[in-house]
Amino acid sequence: MTHYDVAVIGSGPGGYVAAIRCAQLGMKTAIIEKYNTLGGTCLNVGCIPSKALLDSSHHYEDAMHHFEEHGIEIPGDIKINFQKMIERKASVVEQTTKGIDFLMTKNKIDVFTGIGSFKDATHIDITSEGKTQTIEAKNTIIATGSKPSTLPFIKIDKERIITSTEALSLSEIPKHLIVIGGGVIGLELGQVYRRLGAEVSVVEYMDRIIPTMDGAQSKELLKVMKKQGVKFYLSHKVSAVERKGNEVTVTASDKKGDTVSFTGDYCLVSVGRRAYTDGLKLENAGVSANERGQVNVNDHLQTNVANVYAIGDVIRGAMLAHKAEEEGVLVAEILAGQKPHINYNLIPGVVYTWPEVASVGKTEEQLKDEGVSYKVGQFPMRALGRSRASGDTDGFVKILADAKTDEILGVHMVGARVADLITEAVTAMEFRASAEDLARMSHAHPTYAEAVKEAALDATDKRALHF
Ligand code: FAD
Ligand code: NAD
Secondary structure (H helix, E strand, C coil), rough: CCCEEEEECCHHHHHHHHHHHHHHHHCEEEEECCCCCCHHHHHHHCCCHHHHHHHHHHHHHHHHCHHHCCCCCCCCCCCCCCHHHHHHHHHHHHHHHHHHHHHHHHHHCEEEEEEEEEEEEEEEEECCEEEEEEEEEEEEECCCCCCCCCCCCCCCCCCCCCCCHCCCCCCCCCCCCEECCHHHHHHHHHHHHHCCCEEEECCCCCCCCCCCCCCHHHHHHHHHHHCCCEEECCCCCCEEEECCEEEEEEECCCCCCCCCEEEEEEEEEEECCCCCCCCCCCCCCCCCCCCCCCEEECCCEECCCCCEEEEEEHCCCCHHHHHHHHHHHHHHHHCCCCCCCHHHHHEEEEECCCCCCEEEEHHHHHHHHCCEEEEEEEEHHHHHHHHHHHHCCCEEEEEEEEEECCEEEEHHHHHHHHHHHHHHHHHHHHHHCCCHHHHHHCCCCCCCCHHHEEEEEEEECCCCCCC
């Protein structure tokens, strides 16, 4: 039997990063993945393929609706080769997952393909095609991620009633895509298919989309996506989803309690994801999970069994790739005797629609609930020369700062490339910068980043220069 210092179960961004950091720190490391490709949800059916389709559909949208205003004329009709678009996405995924194979080899990490399960707290069975082998591990990191969740009355048939996984590999563009859930997945994939010509109806339970983000972002994105032709049905409680042949009917009750129904050819169920521990046999190691199926961990991400840790989507907190990665590094460094720390308040959240939406720190709603006195600085993208040059004038940067100390407490953005801009806010907040600190830093002109400086000037003492 082979002995390892660490066995990592699951090869998503949590697991593979944990394995790399363990190997860098001199530990003999194994990674176990049940699928034939490494990279988990994020690389195979999540972050990377969804961004590939967002980028492809964005090019089509530009060609159809925006090239002309730039003086670019395309003779003849612009056509979509949807199969090619999906093939390109698959090849982006392939290149990315192959990159993880390379990183495993480079770091001398042993890769096992098969379902990992606990035999006991120090032995992991790996089962593939009916055969089981066992490895011994001094420490184990559970990084088994999450799966799409659904509503109790919905049967996902993976053909017409689908999750994000199927929506990333359809064989045709839907005529009418009904999206249940106006969160990150619903809006990103809803926007992809709207751009490609589908009618898209988003049915959301809450009274706003992206409900956990700052209210100003929800409002702005709703306004822009409505302009793009997406239809929204907020405060609608879905009660049934039925398929007849190639038709799907979604029934819901609206705010007044009236029953409404929507009929389309596809229904995307995007109401969140659930922690995934099926087949792990946690009970054999004595590892406990909560009522939501999340593995219980302490501040060191250690489970109730001292040598077993858990990271990423399978534990509490935001279900984000970069959160999982930070946790992977944290556990590796703890195992190496270091004292790492994660500032969970500074894990940014991004929605990759266009315009993009990005956030870090507290929302205005949270500050109100917590009774913190704060001031707001806001600057519209349309006032930037850079935005006018590219034609991306929707959105804003909003900075929330402590009313007394001026420390930045939250930054919320909607606009072109804000997924990249948010890092400036994370850096500033990591160093506990004040709004005035940001306001006094030189920002290259013309850039979208100037909106950050201007919002900071506005937060400092209402002295934005260009608005
Ligand atoms: P996962 O990536 O889910 O990986 C877990 C791995 O464990 C899987 O490969 C699974 O097969 C394997 N596994 C499970 N059980 C076993 C077992 N018993 N034995 C062996 N292997 C096992 N996040 C972002 O930050 N940015 C984005 O843009 C983004 N876009 C997304 C788009 C979509 C459509 C979806 C669905 C998700 C997106 N996410 C995004 C979320 C992101 O994918 C997850 O937060 C991230 O993948 C979590 O990483 P993880 O390592 O915890 O788990
Ligand atoms: P989500 O939590 O972002 O959104 C779910 C939405 O469904 C919410 O708006 C919620 O109010 C709504 N909802 C819940 N029950 C409903 C019901 N019965 N009827 C109608 N609406 C209902 O979840 P998601 O979009 O499925 O994404 C899952 C996870 O994947 C998220 O936690 C997210 O962090 C991650 N993800 C991240 C990215 C990114 O970082 N860009 C992209 C995709 C997914």
